[in-house]
Amino acid sequence: MRFAIVFAVVYAIAYLVCVERNYALFTYHPAIGEWGVGVEKGRDGPAMYWYGWMASSTLAASLAGAAAMLLPQSAARRLPAGASWVAAAAAMLAFCYLLRGFFLR
């Protein structure tokens, strides 16, 4: 359970940071169907970073979850399971705020 709790919390925070700072592990160029390592500008069309953001977040969350597995049992028991949904809900609300420009003129 501790891996899953830490994974959920770190994933939500990491995903928000990755989107905001554009830390994409790779870039997809849909117009030509090519992939690039890291963040690249669009080639012959738009660049897509969504896959790269998810990969970066998964990597960060997996490492944090693995580190949590090394915690002693007593410390692990104190990890609040509720933090998982709090972090996810907070990240979703943050995206609503960040994307408000689409809805407000």
Added chain:
Amino acid sequence: MNGTTALLILHGLCAVALLGAITHQAASVLLPARKPAASFTGRFRGVSGGSYVDAVVVLYIVTALLGAIIYGEYRISVRTVIEQLEMRSANGVFELKEHFAAIGVGLLPVYWYAWREPLGTHGRTRAVLTALLAFVVWWSFLVGHVVNNIRGFGS
């Protein structure tokens, strides 16, 4: 019918199955009914929520993968048109869908674990995680449906 349209239909069918499973489970955990229930709504809420967990996880992953495969085509063929039509709200709700669905992926391990714990433990976490995933699935389904209608099927 081209490959993307076929995948879009498959994506939609998986989404319908996921919607049914997560809605049943959310109703059972948020509005539990006494068993055996006599009414339709009572029976809808009276299901054993735990039996839906594996199906929800598998369907979420399959639906998200199918969505990810056709996303590139959406970016080129649909989003461009929506931008040209200056439908900013439609673009905005799809951007939210993209991010909500991604955050939902990160919740799947803890959701799965929470439902495997004995019923007395993590009850509130289990309920809120299920409700949150149900919200993500409903949002994604409705937005995907509306945005698809803007561009037009198979066009």
